[in-house]
Amino acid sequence: MSLIDVNSSEVGVPAIDRLTPVLERFRVQASLFHAGPLCGLSTFDAQPGRGFLHVLRRGEMELLLRQGARTERTPLCEPTLLLFPRAVHHEFINPPVDGSDFTCATLDFDGGNRNPIVQALPDAVVLPLKEIDGLGGALDLLFAEADQTRCGSRLLANRLFEVVLIQVLRWIIDHPERAQVTPGMMRGLSEPRLAKALMAVHAAPEADWTLERMAEHAGMSRSAFAAAFKSATGATPAAYALDWKLNVATSLLRAGRPVKQVALELGFADAPTFSRAFRRRNGSSPREWLSQRHA
Structure with a gap:
């Protein structure tokens, strides 16, 4: 896996709602589980039916994907979103002290790996935050709720993570080549x-x-x-x-x-x-x- 090619040409699409009928049938629930720095090695084991959505807010780190005997290493040096829609073992390598700053959530898709959205996505989407137009507002609200303990803050952070996911799915439909989407529903909707x-x-x-x-x-x-x-x-x-x-x-x-x-x-x-x-x-x-x- 490599970082998305930010120089690829964009795909023009009409202004129609291609996601709502799918998301109404097959819902996804996000659950915030971490906000703050991660130091050293952080391991996220593959759990059947569970995905992950990580936001690297600040810092530099290295992403490790271990698939059988093969290990892929991807250095990250800018604010980045990392989406793992299905059970994929992945690891973050950060400095031993003063590690990178993250906000992370688990994703439970209705139907698990049989969810049509999960089936239509690659194992991992690694996307610089600056690539998604309009994402900043939702992330600002998400970070504000994740960083503080207030009435309903965790519930609101979970919902904001779901908003972020929808924005990412929009981007993937509009840019299937850059998201490295293989033939499937997402490619058809594009x-x-x-x-x-x-x-x-x-x-x-x-x-x-x-x-x-x-x-x-x-x-x-x-x-x-x-x-x-x-x-x-x-x-x-x-x-x-x-x-x-x-x-x-x-x-x-x-x-x-x-x-x-x-x-x-x-x-x-x-x-x-x-x-x-x-x-x-x-x-x-x-x-x-x-x-x-x-x-």
């Missing part, structure tokens, strides 16, 4: 015409999303849309629509909806049809999946 089709699918998972209908939303021919969609998302339109439908199903099941109600709400012919599709994708029936979660 393409203006494809985004229209994706937003329609996200807003109405119960609909019968044929290739023709999705291409109409994008304003493209079926062949051009199918090729562009597969290139951007890594999936066929039909596979993506079904995967989104089943992602929404897991969210509804976690919320306590009965299996039969989920099946009907998402446009399946009946509960057995839903259960078969769910098993093919998740390796277990909806009821078995719920039992495993409870266990």
Whole structure:
């Protein structure tokens, strides 16, 4: 992993809300756990279903990513945001005294690693703060709440971390190349015409999303849309629509909806049809999946 190329060209996108339908379905909760200097070696172990969002406010440090036998080292010498959306072991090396100043939070994404946002992001995003327009105001409020103990300060800091995350996700959609995003939902949302089709699918998972209908939303021919969609998302339109439908199903099941109600709400012919599709994708029936979660 390397620092984002700040000289890459920007991607122009229309002024449409591509994130709200996703974030309303799959929420994320941030929890502040550190504010202040970190000295020496700080280790953040990979925890299933948990991400991290660190803000290097001042100082210089070195980031270590250990993936199998490979270790990547990245020196950081300016205020930087570090987003780890999934379980990734990472380490910070700071001076033994007078270490760099950080504000850090854990991120719990609804659905863990199956969360569509998590699936669509790289393991790590390392982004100089100056790159994100408008981030300064939210960070000023976040630092003010994290640095003091006042009524509701921790709760407010958690919410401000979530605001910062949304601003980062906006930036990633607008700059997929610079964020090193691989084919997936984020890459699709960064393409203006494809985004229209994706937003329609996200807003109405119960609909019968044929290739023709999705291409109409994008304003493209079926062949051009199918090729562009597969290139951007890594999936066929039909596979993506079904995967989104089943992602929404897991969210509804976690919320306590009965299996039969989920099946009907998402446009399946009946509960057995839903259960078969769910098993093919998740390796277990909806009821078995719920039992495993409870266990």
